[in-house]
Amino acid sequence: MDPIKNPFSPGAGSPPPELVGRDPALEQARILLGRIKNKRPEKSMLLTGLRGVGKTVLLNEIEQLAIREGFRTIFIEAHENIALGPLIFPYLRTLLFDLDRMAGMSHKVKRGLAVLRSFIGTIKMTLGSEVTIGIDIEPERGSADSGDLEIDLPNLFVAIGEAAEERKSAVAILIDEVQYFSQKELGALIVAMHKIQQRQLPILLLGAGLPLLQGLAGEAKSYAERLFSFPDIGALSQEEAAIALKEPAQAVGVHFDSAALEEIFRLTKGYPYFLQEWGYQAWNIAESSPVTLQTIQKATAAVIRRLDQNFFRVRFDRLTPSEKNFLRAMAQLGPSPQRIGDVADILNNKTASLSPVRAKLIKKGMIFSPAYGDMAFTVPLFDEFMVRVMPEWPLIPNIMV
Ligand SMILES: Nc1ncnc2c1ncn2[C@@H]1O[C@H](COP(=O)(O)OP(=O)(O)OP(=O)(O)O)[C@@H](O)[C@H]1O
Ligand SMILES: [Mg+2]
CATH class of the missing domain: 1.10.8 (Helicase, Ruva Protein; domain 3)
Known part of the structure; x- marks a missing residue:
């Protein structure tokens, strides 16, 4: 049939022709947006799910919902190796400039810019000169410039929340791939949202990440569960x-x-x-x-x-030989969650010596722990791929130390 008329849209973040099965999450987002606009407390949302379940698509859809509700939105994607501060800075600057351009003078917006200026000053110090500041305003010394992200980010968010409030505006910060933030950064984000909630300021956070995100958030701050809900985005x-x-x-x-x-x-x-x-x-x-x-x-x-x-290969190519062996052994055991001891048995190895490999695979976002002591693939059907790509078993001998 005519490929030009083909309605299907495989791809990362490509909107599907029909967004099926996501009404509960969209409804939850609609309520969250409405409540924050009306200054009522509500848990922020962190969507969690495996690769390719539609988190990015859903986050984009929620952004559209937020825009229709009159929110100003920021959409960022976290990466392994890019720090939260420099990542979020240009978006916050644009946001504050937008608020600044609205009719009438606003002291809170000017202050927001001054606090952002002092915030980026400390980041510039730690990162060198590649961060362009582009804010023609004196920094507010002593605000958001301690160099400790857990203190500075909350202060910055409060200054921005107050600026938005004075402009009778509300801000939705959407962040994809949240699991890539370090524990310190995730902790700072959680503390910042905690402070925003206590002050009832019009900022909300909508994030998405792999299933390990809920555990990471809990480890970063034990009260994360009370600030965020973690809707599980799954297969249809x-x-x-x-x-x-x-x-x-x-x-x-x-x-x-x-x-x-x-x-x-x-x-x-x-x-x-x-x-x-x-x-x-x-x-x-x-x-x-x-x-x-x-x-x-x-x-x-x-x-x-x-x-x-494509889909499987790009992930496979990022693995070291010992990681490949580890995942191949997991695949040998089947698609369900596996215990490291069973993987160790297959590899004729000790659990303790496999722990570093497991830790690296978790960090790379290849596996996660659905329950204590269990490991599962973050990419659906990856077990079948591993068997196809490494049919001979074991394929890479003498690699596992
Ligand atoms: N509800 C849905 N119904 C049908 N197709 C969908 C749905 N949600 C997403 N898709 C399709 O699934 C694919 C993957 O979507 P998306 O990139 O949002 O997933 P993801 O969870 O963000 O993946 P990753 O973790 O790799 O970033 C896209 O091709 C999209 O069109
Ligand atoms: Mg995605």
Whole structure:
């Protein structure tokens, strides 16, 4: 069928033709936005879920909701190795400039800029000269310039919250990939939101990250649970997965046979990214409507090849040989959560000597701990990929120390 008309959209953050199964999270966000606007306390949201479940897409959707509700928004993406301060600084500067341009003089906005100026002063000191300040205002000495992020970020957020409040405005800070912040940065963010909540200032935080985020937040500050809710963004049910495929196709007059839908669900387990990939390839391979089971079977080989070359491969290529061995051993045990002792047995090794490898894999966002002592893949179907890519077992001998 005509690839130009193909409605499916596999890709990182690509909006799906139909956002299925996310009404509860969207409703929760709508309530949160409404309550913050009305100065009522509400827990901020940190969406958590595996790779490719649709967190970024949902966060973008929530940003649109916030804009419609009259919020000013900031959308940032955390990275491994980029510090929170320099990352967030340019966005906060733009925000304050926007507030400054509104009619009438505002002391709180000017103060916000002065505090931001002093905040970036300390970061500039630690990072060198590559941070451009671009704020033509004297720094407010003694505010947000202690050099301790847990003190400075809350002070900065309060100054910005007061500026927004004076402008009768509200601010939504959206952060993707929150798990990449260091414990110190996450702690500072939590303390900052704590202070904002105590002062009832119009700032809210909406974040997204891998499932380990909830644990990281709890470790950073034990009261994180009381400040944030952690909606679990997961795979779609069979019924929802069918809707995600059927509805966009129907809109252009194409039908899926029920056997085709069942087969896609069996293969994708309802993971949104995979649904888009299978939908996309099946569309291009199908001669005409309806899309049949045979079409899906033909599409599957193409999809797996594509996933193996891209989605899975980029992650695999970032692994060291011992990390590959570790994940291959996990895959040998199957898709469910595994215990490190069982992985150690397979590798003929001791649990203690595997701990550093496990820690690195957690840091890289490849595995997480769904329950104490358990480990699971953050990438759905990664176990099947590991078996495909390292069929000979063990493939990399004498690597595991
Ligand atoms: N509710 C949904 N229904 C159908 N498809 C969806 C849904 N949500 C997301 N998708 C599709 O899933 C894919 C992945 O979405 P997205 O990039 O938002 O995932 P993610 O959770 O942010 O992944 P990562 O952890 O790798 O950043 C996209 O192709 C998107 O179109
Ligand atoms: Mg994402």
